[in-house]
Amino acid sequence: MRAGWVVLSFVLVTWAGAAQAADIGQIKTSKGAVSIERAGQSLRGDEGARVQGSDVVRTGNDGSVGITMTDNSLLSAGPNSVLSLDRYEFDSTTNAGRFDASLQRGTLAVVSGRLAKQSSDAMTVRTPSAILGVRGTEFVVSVR
Amino acid sequence: MTSAARAACLAVAIALAAALAGCASRTERIILLPEQDGRPTAIVVKQGAREVRLDQPYAATELTYADPWAYRASDAEVQATFKDALGAQPARAAHFTLYFAENSQELTEQSKADFESVFADLKQRKVVDIVVVGHTDAVGTDAFNDELARKRADVIRSALISRGVATTDVVAIGRGKRELLVPTPDGVAEPRNRRVEIVVR
Numbered sequence: 001m002r003a004g005w006v007v008l009s010f011v012l013v014t015w016a017g018a019a020q021a022a023d024i025g026q027i028k029t030s031k032g033a034v035s036i037e038r039a040g041q042s043l044r045g046d047e048g049a050r051v052q053g054s055d056v057v058r059t060g061n062d063g064s065v066g067i068t069m070t071d072n073s074l075l076s077a078g079p080n081s082v083l084s085l086d087r088y089e090f091d092s093t094t095n096a097g098r099f100d101a102s103l104q105r106g107t108l109a110v111v112s113g114r115l116a117k118q119s120s121d122a123m124t125v126r127t128p129s130a131i132l133g134v135r136g137t138e139f140v141v142s143v144r
Numbered sequence: 145m146t147s148a149a150r151a152a153c154l155a156v157a158i159a160l161a162a163a164l165a166g167c168a169s170r171t172e173r174i175i176l177l178p179e180q181d182g183r184p185t186a187i188v189v190k191q192g193a194r195e196v197r198l199d200q201p202y203a204a205t206e207l208t209y210a211d212p213w214a215y216r217a218s219d220a221e222v223q224a225t226f227k228d229a230l231g232a233q234p235a236r237a238a239h240f241t242l243y244f245a246e247n248s249q250e251l252t253e254q255s256k257a258d259f260e261s262v263f264a265d266l267k268q269r270k271v272v273d274i275v276v277v278g279h280t281d282a283v284g285t286d287a288f289n290d291e292l293a294r295k296r297a298d299v300i301r302s303a304l305i306s307r308g309v310a311t312t313d314v315v316a317i318g319r320g321k322r323e324l325l326v327p328t329p330d331g332v333a334e335p336r337n338r339r340v341e342i343v344v345r
Contacts, residue, residue, distance in 0.1 A: 028234035028271045048271045064232035068345045072237040078228035093319065109229040111236070127172045129191055129207050136185025138177040140226045144170060
């Protein structure tokens, strides 16, 4: 009986882990044209849409978007922005993992979350010419 | 100089000019903002082999084809350039901790009242996702505590759903006695460890 519970707990934990691995964050604010590029497809970036690893989020002339990641990081972009969520791994038990995002174009505001707090090497933001190591919490980046 | 060498030089010069022009037309800026609670903060910007460390509020750097140069930005510049990006920033995550009676899924009286403040927070958010994490104290086996922790999380998840939170927007996780809020030896009853944490995003 006890073994049964252990197996069931393991299955539940594994299942919950799989569900979280797919969805790494959620769009909380969305204005104007916002799209998510995923595996060659373009999806609508409406409020409530979930984002996944390797997604590219784009905003149009009139667009802006705000995303909350599962480690509580906040990423928000202004008009004419291209933001890639290149790599995201987060273990919610240990806060260990890795988050690499890049801003190809536009404006980005960041409030880092549990990953960056756990380790000063866990989060980077790339621009076309530089790599930002996130040791603190709040910053803004523009690429014109 | 042979004509071939001259042509090669010209090609290099044109390529170099094009590369410079290409880079020059692009400007990247990075500005460190103040921490909300005034704690120290920093960003390390690496461009090739060069490194600029920003560690004061409004410390900033501009990256062009030449060396990155550091300057001090102003709140006015931040507002002018990043008004839309900052305006789109989601509300920060809110954390609530509720406590349980011993070996029970019943909230303490104080926590029943605190549970109501979760709904006040939910009203401020348009798009909600919630993680409910159940914990136990160090009395009993891992298997017993894993199950109790998950049941506690499930009780709170159900309570949230019965008050209108969509089932797809709330996840319950049990963590047993692995993450004691107040560290104790195994087997010690500690009311502050019998808790559920609710993270509202």
